[in-house]
Amino acid sequence: MGQVVQERSERTRGRLVGAGAALFDRRGYAGATLGEIAAAAGVTKGALYFHFASKEELAREVFGQAERSLRSACAGLCASSSPLQGVIDAGYWLVDALGADPVIRAAFRLGREDAGWPAAPTTAGLITADAGQPTFADMRGFHGVWAGLVRDLLVGARSAGELRDRSGGLGPETLLVTAACGLEVVFADGCPAEERSRRVGALWDWLLPCLVPPGTAGGYRTGPPAPQPS
Numbered sequence: 001m002g003q004v005v006q007e008r009s010e011r012t013r014g015r016l017v018g019a020g021a022a023l024f025d026r027r028g029y030a031g032a033t034l035g036e037i038a039a040a041a042g043v044t045k046g047a048l049y050f051h052f053a054s055k056e057e058l059a060r061e062v063f064g065q066a067e068r069s070l071r072s073a074c075a076g077l078c079a080s081s082s083p084l085q086g087v088i089d090a091g092y093w094l095v096d097a098l099g100a101d102p103v104i105r106a107a108f109r110l111g112r113e114d115a116g117w118p119a120a121p122t123t124a125g126l127i128t129a130d131a132g133q134p135t136f137a138d139m140r141g142f143h144g145v146w147a148g149l150v151r152d153l154l155v156g157a158r159s160a161g162e163l164r165d166r167s168g169g170l171g172p173e174t175l176l177v178t179a180a181c182g183l184e185v186v187f188a189d190g191c192p193a194e195e196r197s198r199r200v201g202a203l204w205d206w207l208l209p210c211l212v213p214p215g216t217a218g219g220y221r222t223g224p225p226a227p228q229p230s
Contacts, residue, residue, distance in 0.1 A: 013051045015041040017065060017103070020058045024106040029059055029113050061112055066107030067145050068098070074149050077225065083156030084163070084212070085220055088204055090149065091180060092224045095187045095196045104142075108184050111141015143181050150180045164213050172211055179207065197224050 019040035023032035034055055038048040052058040073093045078086030097104040128222035154173055157163050163172050187196060212220070 009051075012041070012043055012047060016043065016048055016051055016058065017061055021062045021065075021103040021106040024059060024062060024110055027101045029055070029110055034058075062103055063107045063110055063142065066101075066103045066142060068151065069101070069104065070145065073097075073113075074153075078153065082162060082220075083153045083160055087153045087157070087176065087180070088220065089151060089220060089225045090153070090181055091200055091204075092197070094146070094180075095183055095191075095200055096193070098184060098187045099193065099196065102224065106141040111143055143184070146184075147177045147181055150177050161213075163211055164214075175207065175210065179203065200224075 015214045016037065020032065023040065024039055026032075032055070034048055035045060037055075037058070038045045041048070048058075052061065074086065076092050077089040077093060080091065094104075098108075151173060154163070154176060158165075158172070165171055183200070186199075191199075200223050201224070204220075208217040208220060208222065
């Protein structure tokens, strides 16, 4: 009986996170009320407070779920590929998630709304140059998490000799972090899946020759990765 109750509680919590994400995505933190979130999840306001003491706590759970999804996806994509191929594939994952997952979209919006909710979180460290000078230091929220993952992959790509500039200059980081974060701006408001793939592929066709040693761009797949078996 205890397991049944626990499973029911987990389902309720999941519905609340989903409803909260959908409303944060559409209306922002300030515009979404707990009453509306409870109603959208099909539970009472008392049930909502049993799981989340405040709207801020719910928003943090939405943000945390999005971060866990992103990190898990990147780890899976990069496990069997080179770091630079991992950056390419992570970009495809992100634009697909922006089209299908309100939790991811809500995390980006919450990260932009520092004035709308207390202390928007980020677990990403500063992106630093070899000289120790911070770059992208003001990148907070979910953009900071995403940029930090891209930067970590680029460090691996440089160590593997995949980048044209092996001296630790800021060019590759600046180019790729800017392009990667721009994916959210371009695709957050919806775009057909085929058009997303076409545009992301075209982006990488242009970027790769700038990033990799001459004659090596053909060694990377710039199209979307094959679907993972379910």
